[in-house]
Amino acid sequence: MPEDRDTVSSVSLETVSPLEARAPALPDEPSGRSRRPRMSRRGVLTWAGVVPFLAYAAFFLLIPVVVLVFKTFTTANGGFTLENVRALASGQYRASFIASIQVSIISAIGGGLFGLFVAYAAVRGRGPRFIQPLLTTFCGVASNFAGIPLAFAFIATLGANGVVTVLLADVGLHIYSHGFTIFSLAGLSLTYIYFQLPLMILVIAPSLEGLRVEWREAAENLGATQSQYWWRIGLPVLLPSLAGAMVLLFGNAFSAYATPYALSGGGINLVPIQIGQVLSGDVVITNPRLGDSLAFGMICIVGVTVLAYALLQRRAARWLR
Amino acid sequence: MASVAAPAEKKARRAPREHRRPSFWTIFWLIMAALYFLIPLYSTLQFSLETGQHSYGFKWYGQTFADPMFRTSFLFSLRLAVETVIIGLVLMVPTVYWVHLRLPQLRPLMDVVSILPFVVPPVALVVGLSGVFNVLPWMLSNSQILAFIYVILALPFTYRSLDAGMRAINVKTLTEAAQSVGAPGWKTLLFVILPNIRTAMLSGAFLTLAIVMGEYTISSLLLFNTFAVYMYYIGNTEAQPAAALAIISFTLTWGAMMGLFLLSRRRGRGSSPGVTAVSR
Amino acid sequence: MARLDLHGIHKEFGEVTALAELSLEVESGELVSLLGPSGCGKTTALRIVAGFEQPTRGELLVDGSDVIPVPASKRNMGMVFQAYSLFPNMTARQNVEFGLRMRKVARDKCRARAAELLELVGLAARVDNYPHELSGGQQQRVALARALAIEPAILLLDEPLSALDAKVRVDLRQQIRHVQQRLGITTLYVTHDQEEALSISDRIAVMSDGNLEQVGAPAEIYRSPHTEFVANFVGLMNGFDGRVQAADMVTIGSSERPIGVHEGHGCTAGGRVLVLIRPESVQLEELVDGAAVPDGAFEGKVLMHTFLGSVTRMNLSSDVGDLVADVPSLRALTMPPDTRVGVRVDPAGVKLLAR
Ligand SMILES: Nc1ncnc2c1ncn2[C@@H]1O[C@H](COP(=O)(O)OP(=O)(O)O)[C@@H](O)[C@H]1O
Numbered sequence: 001m002p003e004d005r006d007t008v009s010s011v012s013l014e015t016v017s018p019l020e021a022r023a024p025a026l027p028d029e030p031s032g033r034s035r036r037p038r039m040s041r042r043g044v045l046t047w048a049g050v051v052p053f054l055a056y057a058a059f060f061l062l063i064p065v066v067v068l069v070f071k072t073f074t075t076a077n078g079g080f081t082l083e084n085v086r087a088l089a090s091g092q093y094r095a096s097f098i099a100s101i102q103v104s105i106i107s108a109i110g111g112g113l114f115g116l117f118v119a120y121a122a123v124r125g126r127g128p129r130f131i132q133p134l135l136t137t138f139c140g141v142a143s144n145f146a147g148i149p150l151a152f153a154f155i156a157t158l159g160a161n162g163v164v165t166v167l168l169a170d171v172g173l174h175i176y177s178h179g180f181t182i183f184s185l186a187g188l189s190l191t192y193i194y195f196q197l198p199l200m201i202l203v204i205a206p207s208l209e210g211l212r213v214e215w216r217e218a219a220e221n222l223g224a225t226q227s228q229y230w231w232r233i234g235l236p237v238l239l240p241s242l243a244g245a246m247v248l249l250f251g252n253a254f255s256a257y258a259t260p261y262a263l264s265g266g267g268i269n270l271v272p273i274q275i276g277q278v279l280s281g282d283v284v285i286t287n288p289r290l291g292d293s294l295a296f297g298m299i300c301i302v303g304v305t306v307l308a309y310a311l312l313q314r315r316a317a318r319w320l321r
Numbered sequence: 322m323a324s325v326a327a328p329a330e331k332k333a334r335r336a337p338r339e340h341r342r343p344s345f346w347t348i349f350w351l352i353m354a355a356l357y358f359l360i361p362l363y364s365t366l367q368f369s370l371e372t373g374q375h376s377y378g379f380k381w382y383g384q385t386f387a388d389p390m391f392r393t394s395f396l397f398s399l400r401l402a403v404e405t406v407i408i409g410l411v412l413m414v415p416t417v418y419w420v421h422l423r424l425p426q427l428r429p430l431m432d433v434v435s436i437l438p439f440v441v442p443p444v445a446l447v448v449g450l451s452g453v454f455n456v457l458p459w460m461l462s463n464s465q466i467l468a469f470i471y472v473i474l475a476l477p478f479t480y481r482s483l484d485a486g487m488r489a490i491n492v493k494t495l496t497e498a499a500q501s502v503g504a505p506g507w508k509t510l511l512f513v514i515l516p517n518i519r520t521a522m523l524s525g526a527f528l529t530l531a532i533v534m535g536e537y538t539i540s541s542l543l544l545f546n547t548f549a550v551y552m553y554y555i556g557n558t559e560a561q562p563a564a565a566l567a568i569i570s571f572t573l574t575w576g577a578m579m580g581l582f583l584l585s586r587r588r589g590r591g592s593s594p595g596v597t598a599v600s601r
Numbered sequence: 602m603a604r605l606d607l608h609g610i611h612k613e614f615g616e617v618t619a620l621a622e623l624s625l626e627v628e629s630g631e632l633v634s635l636l637g638p639s640g641c642g643k644t645t646a647l648r649i650v651a652g653f654e655q656p657t658r659g660e661l662l663v664d665g666s667d668v669i670p671v672p673a674s675k676r677n678m679g680m681v682f683q684a685y686s687l688f689p690n691m692t693a694r695q696n697v698e699f700g701l702r703m704r705k706v707a708r709d710k711c712r713a714r715a716a717e718l719l720e721l722v723g724l725a726a727r728v729d730n731y732p733h734e735l736s737g738g739q740q741q742r743v744a745l746a747r748a749l750a751i752e753p754a755i756l757l758l759d760e761p762l763s764a765l766d767a768k769v770r771v772d773l774r775q776q777i778r779h780v781q782q783r784l785g786i787t788t789l790y791v792t793h794d795q796e797e798a799l800s801i802s803d804r805i806a807v808m809s810d811g812n813l814e815q816v817g818a819p820a821e822i823y824r825s826p827h828t829e830f831v832a833n834f835v836g837l838m839n840g841f842d843g844r845v846q847a848a849d850m851v852t853i854g855s856s857e858r859p860i861g862v863h864e865g866h867g868c869t870a871g872g873r874v875l876v877l878i879r880p881e882s883v884q885l886e887e888l889v890d891g892a893a894v895p896d897g898a899f900e901g902k903v904l905m906h907t908f909l910g911s912v913t914r915m916n917l918s919s920d921v922g923d924l925v926a927d928v929p930s931l932r933a934l935t936m937p938p939d940t941r942v943g944v945r946v947d948p949a950g951v952k953l954l955a956r
């Protein structure tokens with residue numbers, strides 16, 4: 001969408017009454033407008049149009065986060081402290097972060113690579129035409145089919161009496177006697193991949209479509225082999241999107257609460273589960289502000305991943321359109 | 322008279338669909354994906370239909386549907402979903418319209434705000450909200466509060482659908498056209514803009530529906546008995562009705578996504594909104 | 602430098618016949634254009650030569666040896682695509698070097714050759730720019746340099762200018778022709794733009810629906826099209842049903858007035874023919890106030906002017922039907938719409954095709 005010059009100029013052409021000109025500038029003013037010190041009545045009204053939304057977002061999103069951060073760094077009687085953050089680095093909390101990061105990495109890489117291959121097969125695989133819309137719809141369903149019902153589905157599949165567990169036992173592979181459980185790292189990752197895989201497909205498919213046939217053919221025409229094409233052109237071009245997508249999957253897994261909770265009945269040490277326990281008072285803790293600092297740590301990690309994703313997407317957009 | 326000018330060539334054709342057979346790896350990965358998607362569903366379905374050693378039937382479904390708690394929790398979640406959709410649209414449609422029409426310079430801010438719900442995972446949001454509710458405890462007294470929170474969860478999807486929808490119809494030109502024939506602002510929004518972004522609104526609504534019907538984290542931690550909370554409760558007591566519930570829930574998600582798919586179909590190859598939500 | 606022969610190249614995509622027994626020879630150092638409307642099989646022909654498609658049957662010879670079994674990566678043909686074919690992750694220089702690197706040419710030699718070629722296409726200053734930092738025309742010049750870097754036996758261009766602005770298009774086609782002649786490289790050039798084909802080619806092969814309609818030098822194609830299709834596709838043409846009255850005389854439609862033609866058109870007297878007249882061969886003279894139509898002319902009326910610069914295109918209605926005439930703009934000023942005119946046709950500009 002092009003810059004909306006007309007709007008801006010029509011506002012500036014309004015007559016400015018001296019009284020209103022002294023009205024204080026609005027707090028949320030972004031760069032474009034802040035150079036304009038005087039504001040007409042129309043100008044103020046224009047800005048008023050977004051106030052309900054911003055107020056809503058502030059109340060239900062921003063203020064809660066601010067409160068949470070504030071509580072993380074203060075003691076009950078208001079003094080500044082780093083104690084709450086420091087507590088994250090030890091004991092079960094440290095372990096929960098490590099476990100969360102592990103599951104997130106494994107399911108991001110596993111689901112990411114799996115999704116990459118599936119998406120490539122669908123986009124470039126010369127399969128029948130109906131494959132792509134079918135896959136997109138299915139991915140929409142599967143990436144939304146998470147939480148409690150997903151956990152049930154995997155318990156029915158890979159639980160101690162799950163259909164696949166029994167099937168494997170019939171052919172002599174007793175996975176549970178090899179230490180597998182549905183809430184082990186492996187079981188958890190397998191379950192997460194159910195929503196990671198479709199998300200990956202949805203996120204990466206446009207980038208794969210952006211890989212132009214001309215590049216492959218030009219490379220071939222200039223004497224490159226299939227693998228030379230991939231190493232020198234295909235992968236370098238895809239890399240930002242790939243990294244971005246995987247980072248997104250990481251954050252996606254890191255945030256998951258309902259799925260691991262239902263898989264394990266809350267008996268697994270992940271950051272979101274820890275937070276849930278603090279919130280619901282399931283565990284006796286000496287420091288009630290640990291919930292805030294855990295959430296703070298979580299927001300930091302997920303925030304970094306979303307930021308990294310956004311930056312990588314922008315990088316990717318330069319090459320893939 | 323036979324004078325012909327050279328016809329203009331169409332735009333560069335992308336990947337030509339060749340009549341070659343798909344390769345082994347194409348088939349392999351598509352089958353792997355199909356298996357990964359379908360096996361858990363199949364297992365759950367089988368589990369939910371098992372009524373004895375080797376007998377199958379709809380016993381657990383019948384039992385589920387007969388359970389008054391199923392009905393109350395389901396209707397509760399459905400009501401929340403409808404409320405969330407309404408609050409979300411009432412809040413977002415005028416805002417996005419206004420930003421497109423008058424404050425295009427605010428678009429980056431809107432983009433960032435609408436991504437924030439991804440940055441603050443639901444559990445963390447509950448932590449923050451609890452801090453607020455400690456000061457304003459009356460807010461938790463009414464279950465309506467959930468719908469207001471869900472609007473935040475659905476915000477990224479609602480915003481993106483509406484943004485894409487309004488981008489596609491060039492709101493500014495339409496509005497100016499309406500105003501040039503004398504329509505006041507609210508009439509323009511109601512009778513000119515709304516009919517044109519119906520698809521965008523509906524796709525936002527379907528995604529919201531999928532999110533709210535499966536939402537567990539927030540409702541369970543704030544102690545409200547939504548459909549997902551009920552599902553979890555059943556899962557703790559009986560495995561097979563839980564499987565039946567999972568299938569019902571899947572069907573629901575499928576329905577919402579099919580609605581979304583059919584919408585994008587009808588629109589041709591328009592910009593399809595993101596189709597994934599957060600209810601992990 | 603090489604000679605290219607296509608012998609009975611046939612290509613089917615499922616039900617669709619994209620090429621029907623195409624035979625074409627391209628002499629060493631010659632630039633031949635494949636010209637035809639969209640979907641007529643030009644790209645398919647080019648891709649078969651490049652090795653991206655296998656023909657259903659037929660022979661493809663480079664300097665007399667069959668190259669059909671040779672994979673695209675070994676054919677040593679430089680290809681320039683319609684657009685967006687530059688590797689986005691490489692600079693202009695790296696793009697040009699790519700083919701040489703694939704051939705394991707030493708790094709400093711690659712650099713020197715890339716510099717030389719980018720110089721040749723006038724981009725010496727942009728060597729370190731990435732494709733997204735270059736304009737469409739610059740990108741296509743890099744693509745040309747990249748295709749030339751491998752010293753290909755044959756240069757293939759698939760509508761390399763069609764994504765560019767009109768002005769750039771004209772500049773660049775001259776540059777392509779210049780470079781091609783300087784290097785004396787055998788070239789197959791695909792285009793749907795007849796003006797482009799006329800201006801750039803040694804010979805033009807006009808195609809329609811997978812068939813070769815006519816091959817010949819630009820002037821020949823323009824002056825004496827062999828088929829109605831060629832006549833209509835190349836340049837603007839007035840076409841009428843007519844009947845040969847004598848070796849040097851035809852009549853058009855139901856009109857009695859004969860039009861002179863040069864002899865040797867090969868159509869039998871009394872036979873029905875298609876009479877083709879280029880707009881520039883139509884001559885008009887103003888008829889003032891009920892003046893009689895002069896001998897050898899027929900009567901017409903000016904309907905519309907389209908100013909094209911030095912000439913003005915005039916749409917006319919006449920005894921024999923509607924027609925188009927290109928008239929020097931100065932003369933056209935004296936014949937505004939609704940003017941009665943006498944229409945004459947230069948016998949040299951009349952072409953007959955037997956019906
Ligand atoms: N990969 C393909 N699969 C099926 N049909 C094709 C393919 N490539 C080209 N065709 C068909 O072959 C015909 C010629 O196409 P093409 O060579 O691209 O024409 P042009 O380049 O002259 O526009 C068209 O009818 C087109 O639809």
Ligand SMILES: [Mg+2]
Nearest residue numbers: 640643644645
């Ligand atoms: Mg083509």
